[in-house]
Amino acid sequence: MPPNYPYEYAVLPGATMDQINEPSDAERLEGFNFFFGITEVVGAFMIILIGVWIGNFRGGLGWTSNPKLEFNWHPLMMVLGLVFLYSNGMLIYRTQRNVRKRRLKLIHGGIMMFSLLFTIIGLIAVFDSHNLATPPIPNMYSLHSWVGLTSVLLFCCQWVAGGFSFLFPGIQPHLRAAYMPVHIYFGTAGFIGAIASCLLGLNEKAFFAIKDYSQFSNEGILVNIIGMSLIIFGGLSVYIVSQNRYKRLPRPEDDVLLTPRNQ
Template identity: 50%
Template sequence: NMDPALINFKVLYVLTQLCGLTMIVLVGTWIGQHFGGLGGSSNPKLEFNWHPLFMTIGFIYLYGNSILVYRGFRTTRKKTLKLTHAGIHMAAFVLTVIALKTVFDSHNLNSPPIPNLYSLHSWLGLSAVIIFSLQYVAGFVAFLAPGIRENYKIAMMPLHIYFGLFGFVLAIASAVMGLTEKAIFAITSPPYSTLPPAGILANVIGVLYVVFGALVVYLATEPSYRRKPIPEDTALLSSGSANE
């Protein structure tokens, strides 16, 4: 008696998680096997390696999963989902800030220092983080702060959805660029152009970023997967609206 759309959703949701977790494990494998693993600020090369790892866990995997909470946990009441959404996004943000700190540190501590913010990757990546941050504050004010009028929330929702997905897609695009840069800079003996194991792994990780991103956007936008309001949403004095 289960809605067929929900069965499709579940299959794709599990696939999304497998994709996301594989992506994280492979980034760990990549930096561990080919770039010396993780290290502190005494070794800028190793400190850099936190950057791709924490961006992948925080700014890709958690960001994507936070987008999916409403559809993935549709039987949970709205208020709890909103707090979970805000909470996972906060965890994503903390990891993202650490990932930024480690890359800036590793550039500044390198001898000679590596220039900051020269690449397209860094411009678009930082833009994605700024969009995410503004979106977080706007979402908090619009949907979690008390006393906001219902028609204001309804008016804000399309913007919130658009900028949320835009920031996420920009994060995926930035991650792919960063990965490409690192592959060209650091896979040198044998070089990336000879398709060595480190290069193949980089390419597989990049494909997984894109597939993960594509699945998240599809699951978040397909109309038949939309969460329908449940009685608990309005049973208590709640600020949830049927339209969120």
């Protein structure tokens, strides 16, 4: 075993010294920095494109005095909160693997809290823009709205259940371990649902608002590029979070949270 190595190796009976000294799949980080860097670049590019779309083609931002401009907060806030921040919240355990678990949990919960805040602003904007329009526009009739609200509700349930399970000191470690696969699965499912909802919403907006969409107009092409960036960003995020070799290795202090010795 390498000297001063902080983690234990699982040694199989009959294993050779080369096999014992070889890192497990969970320790192989080849390509991680590349994939994460590309993911962040695509995410930033995606947010910039949405800003360009809103500013150059949709008239900018407003609030209740102009429902059409208030609506523009919806795509911006939903992509920023329920896609970009959501992804970075999921990946925090892989990007900050040398930070203590207690602090990582607090950072993870904080990022998800901001994600929820932006999502709430986005939901208020879309409901206001429908209810204050002349005449009012019906709410919750489209597949986009059904998928989107389902993703938001799943996200909220995940945030509450995760906060209680992983930050509450009284929960036994074996219960946390049992809930962890459920948390990871539904967290990933909610993220995929958010990506799907954004794509449905972009397509819906393009058909309703871009009159020359079928003529390869500049706005239509921009909306399609935003959609492709969402797919690439989502695919890269799910790839990184699903790779066992990129997982943060457990440490002895991980089971002891929110106690004076870890302060």
